[in-house]
Amino acid sequence: MHLTEAEKSLMDIIWEQGDMPAKELVRLADERLDWRRTTMYTILKKLIEKNMVKNENAEVSCLISRKEYENMQKKGAIRKYFSGSLPEFVNAFIREEELTDDEVKELEDIISSYKKSKKS
Structure with missing residues (x-):
């Protein structure tokens, strides 16, 4: 799922602040992003359509955490x-980058740890 820059900016506020009244989100969007009320509600509507947030009884809450969103982006x-x-x-990154011995060791440790967790 792709978020526009504006959608991501509003989500950053919501992720940072947690659930909040919509009027508080209007205030924060004005304060931090210099957005008018109508702009905030337009972007909020798009986030609702993308199932990122819900707005029930004038209370905005996250449906997807920042970590979940970042994982979706990586995948x-x-x-x-x-x-x-x-x-x-x-492989693409290993070919393009000069890895230090410490970085190689860290990657080996990650793989080793993963293998151990799969055996459990």
């Missing part, structure tokens, strides 16, 4: 640019 990028292959993704 989407791997699908889009690497045909869904995590090894291809890792």
